[in-house]
Amino acid sequence: MTEGILLFSPEGSPFCFKSRQGKVRLHWFCQALTLVAATTGAAFILASKNVSERPHLVSWHSLLGLATLSATLFQLVTGVCLLFPKWLPKWLPVSPQRLKLYHATCGLLAYLLATATVMAAMFSDWFSASVRGAAWWAFLLLPLFPAAVVMNQITNAYLPRKKISS
Numbered sequence: 536m537t538e539g540i541l542l543f544s545p546e547g548s549p550f551c552f553k554s555r556q557g558k559v560r561l562h563w564f565c566q567a568l569t570l571v572a573a574t575t576g577a578a579f580i581l582a583s584k585n586v587s588e589r590p591h592l593v594s595w596h597s598l599l600g601l602a603t604l605s606a607t608l609f610q611l612v613t614g615v616c617l618l619f620p621k622w623l624p625k626w627l628p629v630s631p632q633r634l635k636l637y638h639a640t641c642g643l644l645a646y647l648l649a650t651a652t653v654m655a656a657m658f659s660d661w662f663s664a665s666v667r668g669a670a671w672w673a674f675l676l677l678p679l680f681p682a683a684v685v686m687n688q689i690t691n692a693y694l695p696r697k698k699i700s701s
Contacts, residue, residue, distance in 0.1 A: 537646075577600065599655050
């Protein structure tokens with residue numbers, strides 16, 4: 536998910552040699568792969584919960600995961616509309632610039648929700664029993680660094696610049 540977003544970073548990417556269209560296609564592929572992996576994981580978790588007859592969606596981790604999948608699906612819809620603007624219904628007058636803003640905003644929301652989901656998983660009984668002390672704190676804080684980089688890139692690219700008047 537991170538590389539799918541950072542493909543467009545002005546600071547550089549391993550795929551800096553690609554054209555804009557090549558980066559868009561690679562972005563699409565990375566994000567589609569992320570969605571497939573997340574949906575597959577959620578399906579396995581739901582199947583495991585059904586087999587063990589345990590309740591669904593009772594932890595913060597699971598609720599945040601559901602919110603992440605929902606935001607990712609909305610982001611996917613806005614991305615498909617950007618790729619295929621002729622598919623937009625005529626009754627929905629949205630400019631491409633506004634659609635890009637919606638896509639970036641949903642992407643940022645999905646990424647931050649994914650970060651919160653990963654951080655919530657650190658509070659599980661299994662993880663707390665497996666990792667203790669300073670390592671637990673390191674694992675808890677580690678997802679915040681790429682989230683800060685992604686948030687900085689998206690806000691710098693899409694937030695309007697304020698002119699300084701003297």
